[in-house]
Amino acid sequence: MTAQIIDGKKVASKILEDVEKRVKTIKETPGLAIVLVGDNPASQIYVGFKEKRSKAIGFYCERYNLDKNTSQDDVLKLVNELNQxxxxxxxIVQLPLPEHIDENLIIDSILPHKDADGFTPVNLGNLVNDNNMLLPATARACLGLIKSTGMEIKGKNAVIVGRSNIVGKPTALMLLQENATSTICHSKTKKLKEHTKNADILVVATGKANLITKDMVKKGAVVIDVGINKVNGKVVGDVDYENVKEVAGFITPVPGGVGPMTIAMLLDNTLKAMELFKRV
Ligand SMILES: NC(=O)c1ccc[n+]([C@@H]2O[C@H](COP(=O)([O-])OP(=O)(O)OC[C@H]3O[C@@H](n4cnc5c(N)ncnc54)[C@H](OP(=O)(O)O)[C@@H]3O)[C@@H](O)[C@H]2O)c1
Known part of the structure; x- marks a missing residue:
């Protein structure tokens, strides 16, 4: 068996087409601000994609490149100005931030209805409450890619490897909302394989290259690889793609899987944020 490849770029382009169409029907222009602190090369690339895509579909975009030594107070001041x-x-404030800046403090200072990444405690709390406002873009990307396979999620075993607030936990909650049985694994999980082997849906977000090998995957499973790692100058995910695709039913490549979908969901969130803004 060879897995069907889930083409993230193709699924994302449908979302972006829809967002672009909606933008053309409204008078106002959706505005996105992107704040980058420091010179992390990967962050610079991600931010570049987000800026380019947002402008391409008709958004107004302001990008702020702050020096890596910018004080926490100055970042807070900028976020407050953007709030107003x-x-x-x-x-969005691109993560990770330099060590001298408290990420939680900065994220918490973003007004929840302007939180395009869906990272603020209010938006995560709403997700726990099944009251979806702005959901984390990468978790939305994972769910969208799973749905694109046509698989019925209800009643399936979903295993999420990784428990970050921005990917693992919200993805598990969103799959739970879809009536899957969600299990979250992490670095202290014993016998990881016993969990992953039981997964009809396997989402991996660890940042550990090739953590998931062929013997850990159930035949026919939908495998979503969120990880981005650089190995010998090549970008790879957390899943041993070449071998796992022999057993999986569907699999996302890296690059070209979750990445482009995350950007599409971020822009969809920004448009949704504009709609929310009209109500506050
Ligand atoms: N494509 C995209 O758009 C996109 C978006 C966001 C992130 N990413 C990528 O996704 C990956 C994860 O991001 P993140 O922000 O969620 O990372 P993170 O905050 O570092 O969390 C990593 C998680 O993986 C778990 N983990 C680490 N080693 C493990 C192991 N050997 N077995 C089981 N679990 C293990 C950790 O467990 P503990 O909690 O026990 O430490 C932690 O919960 C990174 O490669 C990141 O670059 C991609």
Whole structure:
């Protein structure tokens, strides 16, 4: 058996087409602000994609490149200005931030209805409450890719490897909302294989290259690889793609899987944020 490849770029382009169409029907222009602190090369690439895509579909985009030594107070000041800026409907502060800055404090200072990444405690709390407002873009990307396979999620065993607030936990909650049985694994999980082997849906978000090998995957499973790792100059995921695709039913490649979908969901969130803004 060879898995069907889930083409993230193709699924994302449908979402972006839809967002672009919706933008053309409204008078106002959705505004996205992107804040980058420091010179992390991977972050610079991700931010570049987000800026380019947002402009390509007709958004107004402001990008702030702050020096790596920018003080926490100055980042907070910028976020507060963007909170008050009526041209900006959604904003993201690219993570990770330099060590001297408290990420939670900065994220918490973003107004929940402008939180395009869906990372604020209010938006995560709403997700726990099944009251979806702005959901984390990568978790939305994972769910969208799973749905694109046509598989019925209800009643399936979903195993999520990784428990971060921005990927693992929200993805598990969103799959739970879809009536899957969600299990979250992490670095202290014993006998990881016993869990992954039981997964009809396997989402892997660890940042550990080739953590998931062929023997750990159930035949026919939907495998979503969120990881981004650089090995010998090549970008790879957390799944041993070449071998796992022999047993999986569907699999996302890295690059070209979750990455492009995350950007599409971020822009969809920004448009949604604009709609929310009209109500506050
Ligand atoms: N494609 C995209 O758009 C996108 C978006 C976001 C993130 N990413 C990528 O996704 C990956 C994860 O990101 P993140 O922010 O969620 O990372 P993170 O905050 O570092 O969390 C990693 C998680 O993986 C778990 N883990 C680490 N080693 C493990 C092991 N050997 N077995 C089982 N679990 C293990 C950790 O467990 P503990 O909690 O026990 O430490 C932790 O919960 C990274 O490669 C990141 O670059 C991609």
């Amino acid at each position: 800026n009526n041209k900006i409907h959604g904003m």
